[in-house]
Amino acid sequence: MFAVLLEQTADGQRYIDWLVSGLGWTLALAFFGWWIAFAVGVVVGIGRTVQNRAVAALARLYVEIFRNIPVLVQMFLWYFVLPELLPTALGNAIKQIPPPWGSFFPALVCLGLYTAARIAEQVRAGIEALPKGQVEAASALGLSGYLTYRHVIVPQALRLIIPSLTSEVMGIYKNTSVALTIGLMELTAQARQISEATFQTFTAFGAATLVYLALALIAYQGMALIDRAVRIPGTGRAENAVEPTATRVAQQVGSLPDAMEVVK
Amino acid sequence: MNSLDFSIVVQAWPYLWSGLLFSLALTAVAFVVGLVLGTCLALVQHFELPVIGRLVRGYVALMRSIPLILVLFWFFFLVPIVLGHLSGNGRPVPIGATWTAFITFGLFEAAYYSEIIRVGLRAVNRGQFEACQALALSTFDTYRSVILPQVLRVASPIILSQTIILFQDTSLVYVLSLTDLLGAASKLAQLNGRLVEMYLVIAVVYLAISSAASQCVASLRKRYAIAGR
Amino acid sequence: MLQLAAGNKMGPSASIVTVENLEKRFGHFTALSDVNLTVAAGEKIVLCGPSGSGKSTLIRCINHIEKHDAGRIVVDGVELTGRMEDINGVRREVGMVFQSFNLFPHLSVVENCMLAPMKVRGLSRAEAHERAIGLLRKVRIHDQANKYPGQLSGGQQQRVAIARALCMQPKIMLFDEPTSALDPEMVKEVLDTMVELAKDGMTMVCVTHEMGFAREIADRVVFMDRGCIVEEADPETFFRAPRTERARDFLGQIIH
Numbered sequence: 214m215f216a217v218l219l220e221q222t223a224d225g226q227r228y229i230d231w232l233v234s235g236l237g238w239t240l241a242l243a244f245f246g247w248w249i250a251f252a253v254g255v256v257v258g259i260g261r262t263v264q265n266r267a268v269a270a271l272a273r274l275y276v277e278i279f280r281n282i283p284v285l286v287q288m289f290l291w292y293f294v295l296p297e298l299l300p301t302a303l304g305n306a307i308k309q310i311p312p313p314w315g316s317f318f319p320a321l322v323c324l325g326l327y328t329a330a331r332i333a334e335q336v337r338a339g340i341e342a343l344p345k346g347q348v349e350a351a352s353a354l355g356l357s358g359y360l361t362y363r364h365v366i367v368p369q370a371l372r373l374i375i376p377s378l379t380s381e382v383m384g385i386y387k388n389t390s391v392a393l394t395i396g397l398m399e400l401t402a403q404a405r406q407i408s409e410a411t412f413q414t415f416t417a418f419g420a421a422t423l424v425y426l427a428l429a430l431i432a433y434q435g436m437a438l439i440d441r442a443v444r445i446p447g448t449g450r451a452e453n454a455v456e457p458t459a460t461r462v463a464q465q466v467g468s469l470p471d472a473m474e475v476v477k
Numbered sequence: 478m479n480s481l482d483f484s485i486v487v488q489a490w491p492y493l494w495s496g497l498l499f500s501l502a503l504t505a506v507a508f509v510v511g512l513v514l515g516t517c518l519a520l521v522q523h524f525e526l527p528v529i530g531r532l533v534r535g536y537v538a539l540m541r542s543i544p545l546i547l548v549l550f551w552f553f554f555l556v557p558i559v560l561g562h563l564s565g566n567g568r569p570v571p572i573g574a575t576w577t578a579f580i581t582f583g584l585f586e587a588a589y590y591s592e593i594i595r596v597g598l599r600a601v602n603r604g605q606f607e608a609c610q611a612l613a614l615s616t617f618d619t620y621r622s623v624i625l626p627q628v629l630r631v632a633s634p635i636i637l638s639q640t641i642i643l644f645q646d647t648s649l650v651y652v653l654s655l656t657d658l659l660g661a662a663s664k665l666a667q668l669n670g671r672l673v674e675m676y677l678v679i680a681v682v683y684l685a686i687s688s689a690a691s692q693c694v695a696s697l698r699k700r701y702a703i704a705g706r
Numbered sequence: 707m708l709q710l711a712a713g714n715k716m717g718p719s720a721s722i723v724t725v726e727n728l729e730k731r732f733g734h735f736t737a738l739s740d741v742n743l744t745v746a747a748g749e750k751i752v753l754c755g756p757s758g759s760g761k762s763t764l765i766r767c768i769n770h771i772e773k774h775d776a777g778r779i780v781v782d783g784v785e786l787t788g789r790m791e792d793i794n795g796v797r798r799e800v801g802m803v804f805q806s807f808n809l810f811p812h813l814s815v816v817e818n819c820m821l822a823p824m825k826v827r828g829l830s831r832a833e834a835h836e837r838a839i840g841l842l843r844k845v846r847i848h849d850q851a852n853k854y855p856g857q858l859s860g861g862q863q864q865r866v867a868i869a870r871a872l873c874m875q876p877k878i879m880l881f882d883e884p885t886s887a888l889d890p891e892m893v894k895e896v897l898d899t900m901v902e903l904a905k906d907g908m909t910m911v912c913v914t915h916e917m918g919f920a921r922e923i924a925d926r927v928v929f930m931d932r933g934c935i936v937e938e939a940d941p942e943t944f945f946r947a948p949r950t951e952r953a954r955d956f957l958g959q960i961i962h
Contacts, residue, residue: 281687282680283645286659289676297673349771350808350867354822354874355798357790364821368812383542390544394651401547414554422543422551429542445812447856 215420217413228407232420235403238313239428242320242399243386249325250332250385255371257329258336259362272333279330285391287327291319292395313397320392328385335377339370372443379436386428400424485671486678489662496661497682503582503657504644510583511643512636515590516625522591523598533591540588545649552581553653574653586643593635597628634698641690645683658682721746722878722909723768728777730763730933737763738933741777745878750910752920752941755930756956761913762805764930765880768911769802782877798826801871805883807863809855815866816842816851819873827874834873841869845899861892865899872903879903881912915960921945929953 218229260272279287296304310318343366351361393402404421408414486493521533540548556577557569564570601624609619629636648659656664662679666672723745730738738760745751753761766772768779770786770793779786781796810818819838823829829837842848845865847858855863864884871879881900885893897919904910904923914920920927920941927944929937931952937944948954 277688277691278684281641281645281684281691283648283659283683285648285651286676286680286683289659289663290680294673294676344806344808346804346806346808347810350802350804350810352771353769353797353800353802353804354870355794355826356822357794357826360825364825365810369810372812387542387544390546391649393546401544401550404547405550408550408554418547418551418554421547422539425543425547426539445856446854447858448811448854 215416217411217416218407218420220411222410228411228417231398231403231407232400232424235398235400235421236424238317238392238397238399239386239389242317242324242389242392242397246321246324246328246389247382247385249321250328250381253326253329254332255336255367257333258340259367261333261337262340263358276330276333279327280334284323284327284388285394288320288323288391288395291323292316295319316392316395316397319395320389320397324385324388324392327388328381331384332378332381335374335381336370338377339374340366342373343369372445375436375440375443379433382432382436383429386432387425481674482671483674483678485669485674489665489669489675492665493658493661493679493682496656496658499655500644500647500657500659503578503647503650504640506579507582507586507643507647508640510579511586511590514583514587515592516594518587518591519594519598520620522595537588537591540585541592545585545646546652548585549578549581549649549652552584553577556580574650574655578650578653578655582643582647586639589639590636593632593639594628597632598624600631601627631701634694634701637690637694637697641687641694644690645687648683722782723911724778724780725764725768726778726780728764728767728779729775730760730767730772731775736933738767738774741930741933741935743928743935745909745911747877748907748909749925750904750908750923751912752924752927753911753913753930754915754917754920754927754956755936756959758932759930760933761930762882765802765882765911765913769797769800769880771802794826798874799877801874801876801879803864803867803871803879803881803884805887807855807860807867807887809863809867809870811855814852814854815847815858818855818866819870822870823873838869838873841872842866844872844902845869859892860888861895864888864892864896868896868899868903878909878911881910881914883913883915885914885916917945917957917960929956931956 218232219227222228222231257272257275260268261276263269282290296307298304299307308315347365347369348361351365356365389399390401392399393405398406400421404417407420408417411417518533518537522530522537524530553574557571560570560572561568605623605627606619609623614623647657650657651659651663654660658679662675663672666675721744723743725741725743728738728741729736741760741764743751743764753764755761763772767774768781770779773788774786782799784792784796786793786796809815810821813821816835816838819842820831820834823834823837824831839848839851842851845868847862847865847869850858850862850866855866858866868879868884884900885896888896893916897916900910900912900919901923910923912919912924924941926938927941928935929944929948929950929952937948937950937953939949944953945957948957
């Protein structure tokens with residue numbers, strides 16, 4: 214069934230090379246986008262929980278905007294609209310970026326900042342779910358606000374939200390396909406191109422589907438591995454001392470026990 | 478930087494409005510179909526029916542693992558073929574992008590809703606089942622009158638959050654060249670060249686609708702949190 | 707009154723904590739009203755009273771975990787107003803042990819003890835480690851130094867919490883019902899640790915219902931009810947001949 218993938222294309226490659234190149238863009242987008250999303254998401258999520266009203270309001274504004282506009286529309290805003298709003302010289306410079314980078318960078322920024330808003334909400338829920346005694350104990354030891362976040366709150370909150378982060382990881386790699394709308398030839402776009410070139414639609418989409426399934430499996434197993442690696446000895450997840458915490462997180466994140474916050 | 482001219486939007490508004498109506502209709506249909514079908518899929522898994530249970534589990538896992546755009550492509554290609562087989566003569570029945578979109582979103586969302594409901598079913602207290610047995614309720618009545626109402630009530634904030642995501646995801650029918658809100662804006666932008674104004678305006682429309690809906694869900698969640706205490 | 711002469715540093719027998727006319731409200735509920743208390747260096751005070759009497763709130767105010775609404779609190783010569791530098795300065799000198807331990811579950815026992823000395827006192831890792839092991843040995847739990855809080859029993863966790871507070875070399879230790887969350891068989895190991903600490907000369911304010919402990923080490927028993935200090939006496943007097951009706955009722959309830 215997949216034999217057609219080994220056939221020669223018009224440009225002298227094989228169709229499978231198209232798929233591999235598409236996979237490369239998908240992975241690059243998901244990988245680098247994830248680190249942008251994680252970094253920004255943790256900062257914004259912390260921002261939502263700090264005492265300073267202005268900071269908390271800004272963080273909330275960020276989340277509201279980036280979570281409530283469809284990712285495809287955000288993609289267009291970065292790709293089509295931003296260069297027009299910038300000073301002409303800068304806008305033109307952006308438009309001159311050669312393909313595929315001219316599509317890749319807007320897609321990267323778009324996916325990173327979109328996913329960051331979702332991660333920020335998880336981080337906030339994780340922080341709010343920690344027992345109050347943790348902050349009190351840290352204060353009683355004389356730790357400043359920064360030190361308390363750095364050494365006590367954030368390390369615990371991040372462990373708590375690993376299950377929800379798993380679905381964000383799955384979300385970002387699936388959302389990479391949206392980049393095809395601004396011309397990035399990632400995996401789904403390559404599958405469609407192969408389908409159009411060969412009329413072997415089953416094979417083309419089937420191959421892409423298998424690759425996405427494999428990615429999902431890897432993402433899931435990888436996160437499970439991380440979860441196990443950073444698990445605190447003496448505390449099974451949702452057991453022991455953190456039990457009330459874990460259930461509260463479940464309610465707040467809106468993720469039912471096994472990370473239900475769903476993303477496409 | 479060109480000067481912005483939002484008066485163009487006033488002219489374009491009727492067309493954008495019809496696009497928005499399509500987005501909302503697609504959301505509504507996908508919500509109803511998805512929820513009903515999703516509940517069935519969840520029950521099939523919950524009862525651990527031998528073969529079909531595993532098939533359903535596989536379907537849900539598949540839908541949750543691949544991008545919605547690829548699902549749209551798949552259905553756009555597959556639905557005519559399947560319909561052809563069903564109609565008996567084996568020839569693909571072209572049904573057009575609109576129908577494809579409705580069918581795809583309904584089936585796709587069913588997978589997500591079913592997952593929410595399946596987890597909700599698992600969380601129902603055992604005592605509820607035992608109480609129904611003690612009252613000699615049939616299995617059908619147990620689920621229809623006791624279990625499912627509880628599950629839907631508890632899961633409703635999550636179901637609604639999911640529906641807000643669904644509303645945003647309907648913009649992806651752009652890849653089928655349909656005229657939803659985004660499709661309408663994009664088509665107008667190609668005609669009049671004012672793509673900055675068009676995309677900014679629809680971004681604000683999406684933002685306003687999703688944001689307002691999120692606020693409603695948040696207040697609902699708060700009310701339930703208090704009632705449940 | 708010594709505390710009125712408060713300069714910045716005072717002699718060894720001077721008061722470490724001075725509380726004057728303290729008031730604290732939670733909404734409409736008055737948790738503390740017109741509370742006055744002086745703790746001299748080396749003194750051991752046991753705070754007791756029925757639940758809701760404000761004893762926990764009082765010691766939480768001394769560490770500024772709760773903000774007081776009126777009155778003065780002076781700790782080690784520094785008055786607690788809203789200034790963060792003062793508060794953190796004071797907290798460094800005041801150790802606190804909580805009812806629910808509040809160990810950091812993601813850090814091992816020894817790391818729990820090293821965190822604040824390194825980050826707040828600026829000790830090197832080696833110094834902090836040495837100090838932590840020393841104090842863990844003192845509370846007889848050094849053989850568990852590399853375990854995590856979740857792997858210890860409640861009594862062990864509370865002893866770690868005491869060691870963690872001691873690692874900051876505080877001038878005074880506050881105990882907020884340190885044995886109330888423990889299974890009965892673990893209460894003794896924690897009390898023994900506290901008795902030892904008292905015999906070493908540590909200044910201590912303990913909220914506790916362990917009257918045997920109060921008899922053994924307290925210089926003064928302070929009885930609180932409904933947000934006020936009702937009675938203050940040496941333990942012998944307090945237990946033998948409480949002056950007030952409320953204290954008699956209270957003692958009747960806890961001693962059976």
